[in-house]
Each structure stands twice: as C-alpha cells, then as structure tokens.
Amino acid sequence: NAGVTQTPKFRVLKTGQSMTLLCAQDMNHEYMYWYRQDPGMGLRLIHYSVGEGTTAKGEVPDGYNVSRLKKQNFLLGLESAAPSQTSVYFCASRGLIRSQPQHFGDGTRLSIL
Amino acid sequence: SQQGEEDPQALSIQEGENATMNCSYKTSINNLQWYRQNSGRGLVHLILIRSNEREKHSGRLRVTLDTSKKSSSLLITASRAADTASYFCATDQTNSGGSNYKLTFGKGTLLTVNP
Numbered sequence: 001n002a003g004v005t006q007t008p009k010f011r012v013l014k015t016g017q018s019m020t021l022l023c024a025q026d027m028n029h030e031y032m033y034w035y036r037q038d039p040g041m042g043l044r045l046i047h048y049s050v051g052e053g054t055t056a057k058g059e060v061p062d063g064y065n066v067s068r069l070k071k072q073n074f075l076l077g078l079e080s081a082a083p084s085q086t087s088v089y090f091c092a093s094r095g096l097i098r099s100q101p102q103h104f105g106d107g108t109r110l111s112i113l
Numbered sequence: 114s115q116q117g118e119e120d121p122q123a124l125s126i127q128e129g130e131n132a133t134m135n136c137s138y139k140t141s142i143n144n145l146q147w148y149r150q151n152s153g154r155g156l157v158h159l160i161l162i163r164s165n166e167r168e169k170h171s172g173r174l175r176v177t178l179d180t181s182k183k184s185s186s187l188l189i190t191a192s193r194a195a196d197t198a199s200y201f202c203a204t205d206q207t208n209s210g211g212s213n214y215k216l217t218f219g220k221g222t223l224l225t226v227n228p
Contacts, residue, residue, distance in 0.1 A: 040220065041220065101158030
C-alpha cells in the first residue's frame, strides 16, 4: 500500500525554469494538499483541492499553480522558479470525515539556483 | 499566520525519561492533532483530540487539551532513541471560512532522545 507518493524526490533548477511536482494517492481521498516546509517556519499551505477538478489557494499561493484532473493526482507547478521557492514540498491527502488524519508523502527537496 | 505554536523549540532528554511538549493556539478549534516527522521523511499522524475532550491516550502518548487556555500538551513516557523526531501540533479551526478541510501547523518541537 503506497499511500502518498511524490515525484521527484530531489531536483535542482535554475532561476526562471519551470517544473511540475507530482503527487499521487491510492487511498481514494477527496482532499489533497500541497505544503512547503522551510527552516523555522513549519508547514505552510500552498494550495489544496476538495475534489477532482477543484483547487483553492492556501496561505502562500503566489508563484505556484495546481491542477487536479484526476482524483488520485495533484500537480504543483512552478512556472518561473525563483530562489525563494527553494524548499521541501510535501503533499498530503485526507478522506471526507473531518476527524480523519492527513497522510503525507516523503517530500520533494527543491533547490533553485 | 501560525495558529499553533509549540514549546519548547528543542528538547534533549535521556532514554527512559518522559518528554513533554506544549502547543498554544489562538482561535476556537474543532480538533487538535499531533504529528511526528522523522528526519528526511513526511509527517505521520499520532493522535487527535476533539474540542470536547480533555485527555487522550495512545500507547506511550498522552495528550491533554485545555480549551479555556487554548493549549495542548503531548507527553511521551519512557522515551526511546527511536522517538527522536520533530513533533508538530495542528489545529482544525472552527471558523476557517466555512472550510473544514484545512489544518494549520505549528513550527514544531525537535526532540532528541539520547541513548
């Protein structure tokens, strides 16, 4: 049972390049989330989705776009990467019941040079 | 803005001792959750306590919630070296714009258990 899988695990980009981070979950969860984790800042919500075809902005959405074309996948895009986007990115998913926990992937470590 | 704030930021203890971490928050909550993160890994859910509960146990974990003080504590008893990790509290706010989808995470407590 894979749970939440993130690809790639590591990536180095140059300023201005674009890339897409992929998150896949096999638990049939409705809700999916993208967070970034920076030293001393904890986890901050970038975007989230409450179902296939829907997305919404979180706390720090600027510079990122997302898509949820299939229920099991949630994509995070950086159109023009900036050094400030160097971070560890985590995807999570959750079922419909409010008291259910969020399940996390192991993260994508992204460096922007 | 951060809803939950953990205290202390870092804690170092000897194996066998108890570890206590605290979390304070600012607004009304539906529930509060604790997560653990091992180095280089994602967060793993430990325990959830609802706003109408005062204490909850799971194995060596004991969580308390005081809604009047807007605070929670996580106690790990008889700690082991394998408990070394970062611990985060996360709040499900009652009035999150009508959304029951989001959690707000604190900055975490780094626990080191020395063998």
